[in-house]
Amino acid sequence: MTQVAVVPSLSYLPFYSVLHYQVPSELDNTAQWIRLLIVMLILLSWKRSRASKALIVGSGMPFLKSTEKKLSVSQRREIASYKNGLRCKIFNISGNTYKGEWKNNERHGKGIFLETSGKRYEGDWEHGLRHGYGIQSHMEPHCLHAIEYTGEWYEGKRQGQGISYYADGSYYDGAWLDNKRHGHGRMWFADGTFYEGEWKNDQFHGLGLFAYANGNRYEGEWKCGLKNGCGRYYHLDSGQLQEGVWVNGNCSCSTMTDIYYRQTAKDPTQYPIPENIQSLVYGFAPVTTVQQII
Structure with a gap:
């Protein structure tokens, strides 16, 4: 057996300088020496790769620094203090609470969410805003x-389908769209009137039916809260039907006919409109004779 030392050109590495290999004498041929050199080169490249990684991490050179953004101590503490999951109750500086x-x-x-003013919201939230289904209420005497x-709700505003109750008893x-009545809806007013139809920006707009407290009703077109366009006005108290055109809430031109159950009305007219004469109405004054028309 022959003792062979490491090649001198590689002996500058500490862990190579102490290594000695006991190799058989038959390794004197060139092929065996090449295999040995390949193994040592692999070990050398592995060692250099580890040293280069340590250099990148610890070097003060800007172009060798890691591109990962570092957070300050205060930022890390702030992230660690983020509220996640269920919390019993949170107070803010104004006194409002959230659970x-x-x-x-x-x-x-x-x-x-309970405000100091007594208003309360219970429902869905998304990214700090009311979003989804929810109920808003306010405090009344006796803790009701x-x-x-x-x-x-959509992004903190009333949007979609919903029911609103007002202080005077209307609902x-x-x-809804952007906190306003918009689209198809029904409204019961405190004075006994009722509306069902289209809305736009909190006003009657489009086709709709408006019923008065005395039973009379209007069916037709609306614009900005006023009768505007073609429509029918049922005078159910007198048993007559008025059909025509309205402009800015006033009847411009229309015809008046008797409803077949006129005599069962609450306050029917004294005489029916003759069948062979078309009653022409300007405004709300009926014209029932040919002489009056002329």
């Missing part, structure tokens, strides 16, 4: 809550 679910320090999920709105059931 419910959080995500990344924002109200997200199911929760109850009166519902103001129940329905759909609305229908579509």
Whole structure:
């Protein structure tokens, strides 16, 4: 057996300088020496790769620094203090309280928000805003809550289908857009009147039916809250039907006919309109004779 030392050109590496290999004498041929050199080169490249990684991490050279953004101590502490999941109750500086679910320090999920003014919201949240289905109410005497709105919300605003209750006893059931009645809806007013039809920006707009407290009703077109366009006005108290055109809430031109159950009306007219004469109406004054028309 012959003792062979490491090649001198590689002996500058500490862990190579102490290595000695006991190799058989038959390794004197060139092929065996090449295999040995290949093994040592592999070990050398592995060692250099580890040293280069350490250099990149610890070097002060800007172009060798890691591109990963580092957070300050205060930023790391702030992230660690983010509210996530269910919280029993959170108070803010104005005195409002929130009880419910959080995500990344924002109200997200199911929760109850109570304001110092007495208003209360219970429902869905998304990214800190009311979003989904929810109920808004306010405090009344004897610790009772009166519902103001129940329905759909979108990014903190009433939007979708919902029911709103008003202080005078009126309530609305229908579509909403951007906190306003918009689309198809029904409204029961405190004075006994009723409207069902299209809305736009909190006003009657489009086709709709308006019923008065005395039973009379108008069916037709509306614009900006006023009768505007073609329509029918049923005088159910007198048993007559008025058909015509309205402009800015006033009848421009129309015809008047008797309803077949006129005599059963609450206050029927004294005489029926003759069948062979078309009653022409300007405004609300009926014209029932040919002489009056001329």
